[in-house]
Amino acid sequence: MRTAWNAALWLLVAAVFVCVLFADFLSLPFGGYASQRFILVGLLGLVVVFSLTVLVYRYGWPLVRYVWPVALIAGGFILLALPFGEASYNWAEPGMYGAFFLGFVLSGxxxxxxxxxxxxxVVLVGVAAVTAAFYGGATITVYMFALSDQVANMSNFIPWGFVNIRYWSHTATWLLPLLPLAVLIGPLKDERLWRFFVALGAALWWWVEFLSTSRGSMLGIAFGVILAAVLIGRPVLPWLRVFLRYLAYGVLAWLLLSVIIPSIFLDEVSMRSLKSDSSGRMPLFLEAWRMSLENFPFGLGPQSWLTHEVLTEEYQQSRKFGHPHNMYLMWAAEYGWLLIGALMLFVGQAVRLFWQRRAEVRVAGGGELALSLAAFTASVSAALLHAGVSAVFMAPGSMLIGFLVLSVFWALITPDLLPATQKRRTGKRFVAAAIVALVMGISCFYWLSEVSAYHESMEDDLEFYYEEVPAGTLPRFWFHGNFPRHPSQMPL
Structure with missing residues (x-):
């Protein structure tokens, strides 16, 4: 039985990474973005129903003391959406966010x-290292074709496979702190070929990171790595040394592939430059802040960013996006500061659990647990900071990778829920688990049907949108994310 579960885990993690990194090579039925969204909501529904059923049967009521903070978040998304229940496709996003938070905690x-x-x-890091290296190898192929076509600006073609260059940077934020772990743990950690394979993949990802000039990703990773090193201390040194080595390899790769080789073969070299301004985000932040105060502390409702009357002159004059490029302000604007309060309680629980685990690894003097805790703490911290300036918890690819990373992080910081001498499972617990499975299954089925209906209506709206609404593509829940929108822009 254990062998079957282990094989299923490998298969699940590999399938998620492949559908995120290699969507261009797959014949996905709805296109990469929409198919990833369907895969995400299907995975979330499956994990929530399965994990909650197993945990209720295993632990019973004592489970509540460990999951009540995340239950407040999941319930908050749903309850705060209730006053707006008559809005079109009101439950797709709150259902997704509620299942996302609840799912990674339960699976953890x-x-x-x-x-x-x-x-x-070992499973997550191993799959991440392999797929990242193959993605890096395919990137070199794209690079060679672009070079042979005399393309001066490689950032027009690299990174590839994502509908937006920033969506690749979300994935990089999750993965770059984890890649050093692949040569520090696991059965292949002492194999020279494996270590070379992982180092090559990491160097190429760092090269693309520099090529994309994603400030949010770079700052997030720097913050996460420094935070993990400061909080855990000396036990993280082996991981930190490998991380810095891979970073140096990335700098060398950038010099070779973006400076030296193009200077030899091209007449001119063009590169993206790091900007010092807010890239138009400040008017979005101010608009979301004003929205959060309009119906304080309850918010204006799911997806109200797309449908609300503009509140600030700065946003009226600025470029429009499907979200305010700040997940926390978006949640405050749409679901209210009550939800942010619940989120802070949950963060407080995570900090407490982390601190307990940190004390354990420091007493033990390090080891694989300390290295894993450092890498996953850096990854999660980097993503949380990056989410303050980008749609890290909106893009389906980022949410798929992030769900796996957060699940393992939660497993690392969560103690055994009950002592080994727990009471025998009773028939009452079996009945409770069956009821939970039935209720959650029906709820997820309704939610998935809402998502499917939302997709069909969005597809029907495309022709009108492109002909009548000169707003361009604004990805959000779907790639055509500006639906539903303000009533003045909707068909009669």
């Missing part, structure tokens, strides 16, 4: 031993 509670937690780390 499933491992019952350090050995199971270690195995989940």
């Amino acid at each position: 509670c499933l491992p019952r031993s350090d050995e199971q937690r270690r195995y989940s780390v």
Whole structure:
């Protein structure tokens, strides 16, 4: 049985990474963006129903003391959307966010031993290293074709496979702190070929990171790495040394591939430059802030960013996007500061659990648990900071990768929920688990049907939108994310 579960875990993680990084090579039925969204909501529904059923049967009521903060968040998304229940496709996004937070916490509670937690780390990091390296190799192929066509600005073609260059940077934020872990743990950690393979993939990802000039990603990773090093201390040094080595390899790759080789083969070299301004985000932040105060502390409703009357002159004159490029202000604007309060309670629980685990690894003097905790702490912290300036928790690819990373992070910081001498499972607990499975299954089925209906209506709106609404593509829940929108722009 354990072998079957392990194989299923490898298959699931590999499938998620492949559909995110290699969507261009797959014949996905609805296109990359929409198919990734369907995969995301399907995965979330499956994980929530399965994990909650297993945990209720395993632990019963004591489970509540460990999950009540995230239950407040999941319930908050749903309850704060209730006053707007008559709005079109009102439940797609709150259902997704509620299932996302609840799902990674519940799945993180499933491992019952350090050995199971270690195995989940090995699976995720191993798959991440392999797929990242293959993506890097394919990027070199794209690079060679662009070079042979005398393309001066490589950022027009690299990174590839994502509908937006920033959506690639979300994925890089999650993955770059984890890649050093692939040569520090696992059965292949002492194999020279494996270490070279991982280093090559990491160098190429750092090269693309510099090529994309994503300030949010770079600052997020720097913040996450420094935070992990400061909080955990000396036990993280092996991971930190490998991280810095890969960063140096990335700098060398950038000099070779973006400066030296193009200077030899091209008449001119063009590169994206780092900007010092807000890239038009400040009017979006101010608009979202004003929205959050309009119906304080309840918010203006799901997707009201797309449908509300503009409140500030700066936003009226600025470029429009499907979201305000700040997840926290978007949630405050649409779901209110009550939800942000619940989120802060949840963060407080995570900090407390992390601090307990940190004390354990420091007493133990390091080891694989300390290295894993450092890498995943850096990854999660980087993504949380990056989410303050980008749609890290909106883009489906980023949410898929982030869900796996957060699940393993939660497993690393979560203690055993009950002592080994827990009471035998009773028939009452079996009945409770069955009821939970039935209720959650029906709820997820309704939510998935809402998502499907939303997709069909969005597709029907495309022709009118492109002919009558000169707003361009604004990705949000769907790639055509400006639907539904303000009533003045909707067909009669």
